[in-house]
Amino acid sequence: MYTPVSSRAASAYRQVGVQSGVDGASPHMLIKMLFDGLIQSLNxxxxxxxxxxxxxxxxxxxxxxxxLEEGLKGGLNPAQGGDIxxxxxxxxxxxVSRLTLANMRNDLALVEEVVHLITPVAQSWSEIGPNNGATAQGAGA
Structure with missing residues (x-):
């Protein structure tokens, strides 16, 4: 299938924009971006x-x-973050287990359960901001 040049250019621009955002982001911002992407995927x-x-x-x-697995969980530092x-x-x-079950059963309620569990964590992460980077990095980054 043929893709117009303008469409390919726009796609390349978006990819560069995403990469630039990641390259210049603080550890706190990277975790925020993961939460944003997670909620977007869940929705x-x-x-x-x-x-x-x-x-x-x-x-x-x-x-x-x-x-969840590679980004958020993979970024945790249990030695520094302790119980959190x-x-x-x-x-x-x-x-992850609820989403796996939701996928197998086509169960909307299970996806919504995960949204309700993750949203407050994502909001809290946004609220702590980069000013509390030492605490935030220990648990989440």
């Missing part, structure tokens, strides 16, 4: 389930699981 999965678009639901849940890091790891593991 997209909800929409796909509501539309009956099973392929898109699977793609979005897979993306959410990767963000361990509790976040347990929360992320629980969310």
């Amino acid at each position: 997209a999965a909800r929409g796909a389930l509501q539309r009956g678009d099973i392929a898109e639901k699977g793609r979005q849940i897979g993306k959410a699981v990767r963000i 890091a361990r509790n976040l790891a347990a929360l992320y593991d629980y969310c």
Whole structure:
């Protein structure tokens, strides 16, 4: 299929913009970006389930699981973060298990459960801001 040059250019520009944002971001901002991407994927999965678009639901849940496992959980530092890091790891593991079940069963309620669990954590992360970087980095980055 042919893609117009302007469309390819716009796509390349978006990719460069995302990469530039990541390259210049603080550890706190990187975690915020992961939370934003996670919530976006969860909302997209909800929409796909509501539309009956099973392929898109699977793609979005897979993306959410990767963000949880490789990004958020992978960025935890239990040695520095102590109980907070361990509790976040347990929360992320629980969310992954619920999303896996949601994917297998096409269960919207399970995706919504994860949204309700993650949203307050994401909001709290945004509220602590980079000024509390030492505390934030120990648990989340």
